[in-house]
Amino acid sequence: MGDALRLYFRYLGLSLRGQMQYRASFWMLTLGQMLITGIEFLGIWALFDRFGSLRGWSLPEVALLYGIVNCAFALAEGVGRGFDIFPEMVKSGDFDRLLLRPRSTALQVAGLEMQLMRIGRLVQGLAVLLWAASALHALWTPARVALLLFAICGGACLFYGLFILQATLSFWTIETLEIMNTVTYGGTETAQYPMTIYRPWFRLFFTFVVPLACMNYLPANAILGRSPLPGLPLFVPWVAPAVGIIFLALTLQIWRLGVRHYRSTGN
Amino acid sequence: MSAYMAILSARFRMLLQYRAAAFAGFATQLFWGLIRVMIFEAFYRSTTQPQPMQFSQVVTYVWLSQALLGMIPWNVDSEVRGMIRTGTVVYELARPLDLYALWYTRAIAQRSAPTVLRAIPMFIVAGLLLGMQPPPSPASAAAWVVATVGALLLSAALTTLMTLSLLWTISGEGIVRLMAALVTIFSGLVLPLPLFPNWAQPVLNFLPFRGIIDAPLRVYMGHIPPAQIGAVLAHQIGWTLALALLERALLARGTRRLVVQGG
Numbered sequence: 001m002g003d004a005l006r007l008y009f010r011y012l013g014l015s016l017r018g019q020m021q022y023r024a025s026f027w028m029l030t031l032g033q034m035l036i037t038g039i040e041f042l043g044i045w046a047l048f049d050r051f052g053s054l055r056g057w058s059l060p061e062v063a064l065l066y067g068i069v070n071c072a073f074a075l076a077e078g079v080g081r082g083f084d085i086f087p088e089m090v091k092s093g094d095f096d097r098l099l100l101r102p103r104s105t106a107l108q109v110a111g112l113e114m115q116l117m118r119i120g121r122l123v124q125g126l127a128v129l130l131w132a133a134s135a136l137h138a139l140w141t142p143a144r145v146a147l148l149l150f151a152i153c154g155g156a157c158l159f160y161g162l163f164i165l166q167a168t169l170s171f172w173t174i175e176t177l178e179i180m181n182t183v184t185y186g187g188t189e190t191a192q193y194p195m196t197i198y199r200p201w202f203r204l205f206f207t208f209v210v211p212l213a214c215m216n217y218l219p220a221n222a223i224l225g226r227s228p229l230p231g232l233p234l235f236v237p238w239v240a241p242a243v244g245i246i247f248l249a250l251t252l253q254i255w256r257l258g259v260r261h262y263r264s265t266g267n
Numbered sequence: 268m269s270a271y272m273a274i275l276s277a278r279f280r281m282l283l284q285y286r287a288a289a290f291a292g293f294a295t296q297l298f299w300g301l302i303r304v305m306i307f308e309a310f311y312r313s314t315t316q317p318q319p320m321q322f323s324q325v326v327t328y329v330w331l332s333q334a335l336l337g338m339i340p341w342n343v344d345s346e347v348r349g350m351i352r353t354g355t356v357v358y359e360l361a362r363p364l365d366l367y368a369l370w371y372t373r374a375i376a377q378r379s380a381p382t383v384l385r386a387i388p389m390f391i392v393a394g395l396l397l398g399m400q401p402p403p404s405p406a407s408a409a410a411w412v413v414a415t416v417g418a419l420l421l422s423a424a425l426t427t428l429m430t431l432s433l434l435w436t437i438s439g440e441g442i443v444r445l446m447a448a449l450v451t452i453f454s455g456l457v458l459p460l461p462l463f464p465n466w467a468q469p470v471l472n473f474l475p476f477r478g479i480i481d482a483p484l485r486v487y488m489g490h491i492p493p494a495q496i497g498a499v500l501a502h503q504i505g506w507t508l509a510l511a512l513l514e515r516a517l518l519a520r521g522t523r524r525l526v527v528q529g530g
Contacts, residue, residue, distance in 0.1 A: 032444030
């Protein structure tokens with residue numbers, strides 16, 4: 001395990017060194033990424049400017065949700081890029097080479113590339129998070145800070161799992177992969193607002209099928225000192241982000257299933 | 268002229284081939300639109316103040332913008348990008364055609380063919396099931412068709428501008444992304460422009476981006492009365508011509524200092 005991790009970081013180091021060869025391009029991409037994701041927050045701000053509040057939630061409270069989910073997504077997107085470009089490997093047959101190496105395929109795909117420019121979204125998410133933290137009159141006890149970090153990690157695991165799932169789909173088809181955008185990008189968009197504003201079926205989907213609510217809405221409620229749902233035991237929001245880690249473990253199992261199913265395009 | 272028509276129709280047919288991908292894209296947009304509608308609904312329920320746009324109009328706005336998503340200039344022509352990168356752009360320069368008109372024509376095809384494929388099912392599904400309203404009068408519908416043509420011409424001009432930026436920086440993704448960010452927010456895709464603060468309205472009205480989504484959509488739903496179609500069209504065509512002049516100058520400079528990779 002330790003050996004595998006060392007190899008993984010070695011892979012990432014190589015990828016980083018490669019990207020830093022094009023410094024100007026890196027800075028432009030990062031800045032672009034920061035602006036394009038920052039503009040989403042501008043949209044939220046404009047809506048609050050016009051409507052005042054969102055079903056009892058203020059702008060700083062929604063900013064907390066926004067910050068958590070965007071940091072989580074940026075982390076997953078940055079390190080999960082290998083799974084993102086994986087369908088191309090299936091199409092070209094390059095995946096065969098990975099199968100020949102004496103290492104797990106998931107490890108090798110994970111180490112393919114780390115996208116440093118995603119730091120743009122991360123910085124932007126952190127900035128919104130810090131602003132929310134100072135604008136909120138919440139009590140920042142160590143336990144709440146820990147829960148915040150736990151929520152971001154859990155969320156990152158969940159999104160990473162979704163990227164793996166998307167890559168796994170490409171063992172069967174690569175034409176309809178865009179559908180996964182509904183839960184990755186769509187999930188990010190959804191989780192920027194409190195879950196209670198959505199219709200029941202939609203809420204259930206993002207709680208039990210793709211458990212985004214556990215990464216974001218539930219812990220945010222605990223941090224804000226709100227009660228998320230009547231009748232829900234108080235400890236639940238504090239452990240909910242663990243669901244993301246379980247989700248990731250599950251998707252890795254599905255990935256194995258996919259690898260077993262794989263037939264090369266043969267070239 | 269017939270040469271450009273042939274290019275237009277060939278590109279059009281090529282881009283109509285990807286049907287499974289189009290279906291996946293359609294489902295994704297449907298989901299996305301549902302999220303947006305629910306968010307706006309929650310905001311409208313949080314206030315009793317009169318708003319510059321009714322909620323039912325916002326619903327139509329969301330679905331219509333999803334239907335016409337393909338018209339938004341947020342990426343470049345990937346084939347031209349490839350040509351600039353590999354150096355085969357010299358063949359484009361050697362053709363007995365006006366290069367600007369050629370790339371502009373390609374941009375029109377790129378902005379219209381995928382849109383047709385996605386817009387028709389969206390009109391049917393959103394119109395029948397999801398609360399998208401038809402135009403209030405035949406005059407509004409006719410004015411909308413005119414405004415959509417104007418939007419297409421403007422969008423193709425902005426697409427060409429992004430493509431041309433690649434002549435300067437090989438990995439010009441940075442500029443393209445910045446442009447895409449501006450287009451996304453200032454065209455009305457994130458939220459209808461009338462919902463922005465009142466002090467921002469003059470700026471939003473001046474910028475070219477509203478001509479792509481916001482103006483035609485509001486013409487469709489009668490939020491901009493059909494009598495004002497002249498002003499909408501003048502804004503769209505004015506910007507298209509201004510961009511065309513700028514782009515011709517850029518292209519002339521770009522080709523003069525063009526270094527072909529590999530040769």
